[in-house]
Amino acid sequence: MGEPKQKEINYIMDHFNFSKVQKVMDFVGWKWAMFDEPSRTPDESELRECARDLLNRADESGGWISTGGFTAGYDDGRVYLNFTLVKEEFWRGYE
Numbered sequence: 065m066g067e068p069k070q071k072e073i074n075y076i077m078d079h080f081n082f083s084k085v086q087k088v089m090d091f092v093g094w095k096w097a098m099f100d101e102p103s104r105t106p107d108e109s110e111l112r113e114c115a116r117d118l119l120n121r122a123d124e125s126g127g128w129i130s131t132g133g134f135t136a137g138y139d140d141g142r143v144y145l146n147f148t149l150v151k152e153e154f155w156r157g158y159e
Contacts, residue, residue, distance in 0.1 A: 069123050072143040077115065077119075085111055094133065118134055119143070134146065
């Protein structure tokens, strides 16, 4: 990963509202499957760890990657991290 992308990732990690994401997940009862323990709502440090991993993996692939409500990616020189609660799409090839 190049230095400019790491700088962009750090900016996102410093400004993204992980606390709000954790509160929303807790409110709606959104739980993640954990490897060696029962499913539960992740804490803020786990959300941060997941987001940073996704941002780094998206950088390596040059596209986007998504899991657990997060989507991270690179598009036209833009680095982004989203948390999506509800989304609907229709792709013409799925008819």
